[in-house]
Amino acid sequence: MAAAINAFLLLVVASSSFDVTLSFHSLAFITTTHASRFNSNKNARGKKSTAIFALPELLASSLPLLAPSSSAAVDGHGVSLISPQVLTEFASAAMTYLSLIAYFDRPRGSLTIPNAESTLQVRPSHVPNAGLGLFTTQSLSKGTILGTYPGVLRPANTFYDGKGRNFPQAIGYSWRFTDNKYVIDPTDSQGNIQDVCLGGSSEVPFSNTIFSTIFQIWKVNTALCRINEPPIGVGGCNVSARENLDTREVVFELIQDVVPGQELYLDYGLTYDRSMYG
Numbered sequence: 001m002a003a004a005i006n007a008f009l010l011l012v013v014a015s016s017s018f019d020v021t022l023s024f025h026s027l028a029f030i031t032t033t034h035a036s037r038f039n040s041n042k043n044a045r046g047k048k049s050t051a052i053f054a055l056p057e058l059l060a061s062s063l064p065l066l067a068p069s070s071s072a073a074v075d076g077h078g079v080s081l082i083s084p085q086v087l088t089e090f091a092s093a094a095m096t097y098l099s100l101i102a103y104f105d106r107p108r109g110s111l112t113i114p115n116a117e118s119t120l121q122v123r124p125s126h127v128p129n130a131g132l133g134l135f136t137t138q139s140l141s142k143g144t145i146l147g148t149y150p151g152v153l154r155p156a157n158t159f160y161d162g163k164g165r166n167f168p169q170a171i172g173y174s175w176r177f178t179d180n181k182y183v184i185d186p187t188d189s190q191g192n193i194q195d196v197c198l199g200g201s202s203e204v205p206f207s208n209t210i211f212s213t214i215f216q217i218w219k220v221n222t223a224l225c226r227i228n229e230p231p232i233g234v235g236g237c238n239v240s241a242r243e244n245l246d247t248r249e250v251v252f253e254l255i256q257d258v259v260p261g262q263e264l265y266l267d268y269g270l271t272y273d274r275s276m277y278g
Ligand SMILES: *[C@@H]1O[C@H](CO)[C@@H](O)[C@H](O)[C@H]1NC(C)=O
Pocket: 135, 136, 230, 234, 235, 236, 237, 238, 257, 258, 259, 260, 261, 262, 263, 264, 265
């Protein structure tokens, strides 16, 4: 929370050194952009948030307050004449925007297996051309929950039309839910997979930056994204993935006892997009 307050103070300070009217217009713009994205989320989930609908109105009602400061800016005294009311409105709008980003674009998923960092190991896969894979360092028994799929939950259409088109490799790492409404995207802003997912969404102004700076603490480990399908001929899988369409979580569980030093293989299910494998 301290980080969020700092960010908000920074925003206020930054905005007062520019032309305030301009900053306000752009804030109104980005908030409206953001709100429309969330409205489509809302439709997909059938829920309603009045806070989101109130945003554009809040901003519209704040704009007239800027008139005195923008005319004063001409004679060079703009900053000192911003009324406390304007600052309060701006602060509240900035805070709302920050909280919306924090809520919707946060990285989800976690490794729940004890001592995950030492029990699981990312290294070159036995699967030809698959890059890295996930290996165990210990025996683990059937039924062990490894964790939930990491990444940012995004509406599937936004993802496939936007980031997925610009960075097709991101599709290969993203989990598409069987109802095709959402994906979990663990990749960075360039569509590449890193050891951790910081969160953020490329379609939303400032989102990636906010998560790679002030909300960095929320990062999640991406080891589970490394689990490949078994190469042809190897046979079975040791891991199953179970979707929860209500919580939008994908739980990874061992469906066999596993031995140290071996690679884990996942049953990706029927809907996984395998076009990336050529
Ligand atoms: C997972 O199953 C495959 C196929 O049976 C096997 O080759 C591999 O060694 C197993 N992995 C572990 C960690 O036991």
